[in-house]
Amino acid sequence: xxxxxxxxxxxxxxxxxxxxxxxxxxxxxxxxxxxxxxxxxxxxxxxxxxxxxxxxxxxxxxxxxxxxxxxxxx
Numbered sequence: 253x254x255x256x257x258x259x260x261x262x263x264x265x266x267x268x269x270x271x272x273x274x275x276x277x278x279x280x281x282x283x284x285x286x287x288x289x290x291x292x293x294x295x296x297x298x299x300x301x302x303x304x305x306x307x308x309x310x311x312x313x314x315x316x317x318x319x320x321x322x323x324x325x326x
Contacts, residue, residue: 265271
């Protein structure tokens with residue numbers, strides 16, 4: 253014995269929300285990856301020379317904080 257259930261009207265595929273998640277989210281990720289690639293290729297920072305890097309001392313505050321955290325409290 254088969255049950256006869258009424259089904260709603262069949263909607264076109266573009267009206268089903270799950271289709272937009274299945275196809276839309278991966279498409280957004282692909283577009284975002286190409287944008288990231290473009291920024292990486294065209295907007296990269298210029299590297300510092302060895303002389304300029306040796307003159308600046310940005311690691312001193314970090315080393316002081318590390319040493320302070322590593323000391324034992326009395």
